[in-house]
Amino acid sequence: MKQKPSMAFIAASWVALLIGILGYIVGLWNAQMQLNEKGYYFTILMYGLFAGVSVQKCVRDRLEGIPVTDIYYGISWFSTLLCLVLLAVGLWNATLLPSEKGFYAFAFLLSIFGAIAVQKNTRDNQAAKAESHNINKGE
Numbered sequence: 001m002k003q004k005p006s007m008a009f010i011a012a013s014w015v016a017l018l019i020g021i022l023g024y025i026v027g028l029w030n031a032q033m034q035l036n037e038k039g040y041y042f043t044i045l046m047y048g049l050f051a052g053v054s055v056q057k058c059v060r061d062r063l064e065g066i067p068v069t070d071i072y073y074g075i076s077w078f079s080t081l082l083c084l085v086l087l088a089v090g091l092w093n094a095t096l097l098p099s100e101k102g103f104y105a106f107a108f109l110l111s112i113f114g115a116i117a118v119q120k121n122t123r124d125n126q127a128a129k130a131e132s133h134n135i136n137k138g139e
Helices: 007-030 035-063 070-093 098-136
Strands: none
Touching: 007 035, 007 098, 035 070, 035 098, 070 098
C-alpha cells in the first residue's frame, strides 16, 4: 500500500524549495557583479532545478516499471552533475567573498533538494490517490 507523505514533510519540502530559490535570487539581485554573471548563475539555478526533477522522475519511473529511455536517463544525470560542476567552477573563479560563495552553493543545494522532494511528494500523493481510488472502486 502506498503511503502519502506527511503534511510536515510536504511543508518542509516546499519551504526548502522556496527559501533556497528566494535566497539565491535575492543574493543575485543584490550582488555587485555584472549582469552577464548574474545571468550565468541564474541559468545554472534554473537548469539545475529542471535537471534535478528530471533525475527524480527517471529514477522513480524506473522503480515503478514505467519505461525511460537510457538516453534521457543519462542526460538527466549528466545535466545534474554538469550544473554542480558549472556552479563550482563559476564560484571558484568568482571575485566574491568566501562567505558569498558558500551562500550561493548552499542556496543552490537547498533549492535542488527542495525541488526533488516536492517532485517526490507529488508522485507519492498521486500514487496514493490512484490506489485509494482503485480500492474504493473495488479493484
